[in-house]
Amino acid sequence: MEVFALADLHLSLQTNKPMDIFGDLWHDHANKIALNWKSVVREEDIVLIPGDISWAMRLSEASLDFAFLCSLPGLKILGRGNHDYYWQSHRKMVQVLPENIIPIDRRVFVHEDFVVASTKGWLCPGASTYKESEDKKYYDLEAHRLNLVLEKAKVHDKKIIVMLHFPPFNEKKEESKFTQLMEEYGVEICVFGHIHGAEPNSTYDGLYGGIEMHLVSADYLNFQPKKLKL
Numbered sequence: 001m002e003v004f005a006l007a008d009l010h011l012s013l014q015t016n017k018p019m020d021i022f023g024d025l026w027h028d029h030a031n032k033i034a035l036n037w038k039s040v041v042r043e044e045d046i047v048l049i050p051g052d053i054s055w056a057m058r059l060s061e062a063s064l065d066f067a068f069l070c071s072l073p074g075l076k077i078l079g080r081g082n083h084d085y086y087w088q089s090h091r092k093m094v095q096v097l098p099e100n101i102i103p104i105d106r107r108v109f110v111h112e113d114f115v116v117a118s119t120k121g122w123l124c125p126g127a128s129t130y131k132e133s134e135d136k137k138y139y140d141l142e143a144h145r146l147n148l149v150l151e152k153a154k155v156h157d158k159k160i161i162v163m164l165h166f167p168p169f170n171e172k173k174e175e176s177k178f179t180q181l182m183e184e185y186g187v188e189i190c191v192f193g194h195i196h197g198a199e200p201n202s203t204y205d206g207l208y209g210g211i212e213m214h215l216v217s218a219d220y221l222n223f224q225p226k227k228l229k230l
Contacts, residue, residue: 002046005050005226006223009053014056025222036222036224045073053081058086059087059088063096066097075100076101081193090107114230115156117163119145121167154185160189161191162189167195188211192204
């Protein structure tokens, strides 16, 4: 069994939201995802998807996007992104999604070898687009939610992987409430997306206080799921 991660799929198989308006790289990107995914992921593998999965506004409008995900190999663990407007209550998500797709926004997924703790995260102070008057309350709220899921994760006494949508720090990789909490709870791996147009060898990747940080936005990885070393 291997673990992969790929964020920001931005699927729109049922809605009119073509992604190639953001550049040629996005042309026919769903097919690129499928081909690359099938080249590395097996049925027994796990794929972490840290948000921005579908452009659908309602859960009913995301059915083709989730059917597409369902058809791909592996167990998919979903986190929530800032564009996942269709995401309703956990109960409704579980009712609609097939068994090989598990939503864990503000929840944990427990495997025999590790536990995944997930919440959305938010822009961090010092980020180029952060506005104190607008973002501080969400930053504080998401830090509180991360603390809650890490409390749930630690009781299992396993390796902890954190799955956020937003990076846990600003562009300068300055300390944040998210990084402080992850260090406090001994998190070993953090995967996140949200950042588009990042150059290869982005400063978002790499070790941070002993935590492996992985930017896994689909366009950054050329739509290839990234294998994590556990």
